[in-house]
Amino acid sequence: MSTATPSRTDGAGDTRGRLIEVAIDLFTRHSFAGTSLQMIADELGFTKAAIYHHFRTREQLLDAVIGPILDRLREVIEEAEGLRGTHARADHLLTGFAELAVSHRAVPVLAADPAVALLLRANSDWNDLIERQLALLSVDEPAPAGAVRASVVLAGIAGASGPAFDELDRDELRDQLIATGRRALGLRTPRSPARTRKEQH
């Protein structure tokens, strides 16, 4: 999410990116409520005024961290909803969700923070994405069994992509998460690579 270029400049984009990186680190170590803008300023050697130029509140920083990931998740959900067949839809969401989880491993940790969860649940957009994910992963199972199963898979992938498997190769972790999700949901493993499922519809 950092907008820093390889030849790191000290422009506004770079500062914003560093703010976001440090915020993720402190939020996941000390929790959201345990992190003040002052702590973020201290960590970077900035004044609070320098932070205020970019973010007025902790909540705005949280939005900057989570917003782009929710945008990508929404795209994955829309792609899945556009496919034919309940299995193809579920598999597309499952693989896209696992890819996002292993690419942004701090975010599930952050989203599980009760103070963050409370903010997210107050957001109708978030609730809409959750509902659509549960619907896609319910496959052909009626509620509530389908929703519980879907929920175990989403929470399980999010939880297992946290700090526990830091030493594991990113792609191997993703593939194991997808394989477990498929077993739990009763989806067959496609013969083609995970990301091309066109023949499955």
Add this chain to the structure above:
Amino acid sequence: MSTATPSRTDGAGDTRGRLIEVAIDLFTRHSFAGTSLQMIADELGFTKAAIYHHFRTREQLLDAVIGPILDRLREVIEEAEGLRGTHARADHLLTGFAELAVSHRAVPVLAADPAVALLLRANSDWNDLIERQLALLSVDEPAPAGAVRASVVLAGIAGASGPAFDELDRDELRDQLIATGRRALGLRTPRSPARTRKEQH
């Protein structure tokens, strides 16, 4: 965990139980770092001195909440380790873990709080319980696949027993969590009720 009797007395045991109940409620709503002993005192109409009589720190209150559940989890793990056969062991842990999760639905929410997770990971006893659970649920799958799969199941059951399915009957939720766990782990559903698996060894 409250020691209050139906004819609620104002004895020390009752106060301690009410403190723990209010702490769980505030920790899970405002997060651990977002809850002060003062907030707990205010919620109960107590002075801080009255709380200090029972708990000197937030951390001691957290221990009082989580300690008894870890004790029960340790028993379940020991029972599972005492069984013959990898499937019987995994199934015993799975069913015991799901039972604990639905019986103490605030606890997984609390344990996912980054500030709480940091305290738990610094506790060698906690890490030992995690390792033994992953070993039991790996069934016959070698690491790392077995550990990732086990981790998805544990995190998934913990996550799905949180506030999302508040309206669902406790036993129905538990049975769905167990059914999903068995599918993910490749365990057969025993013919007998979930809690008696003697014939499976």
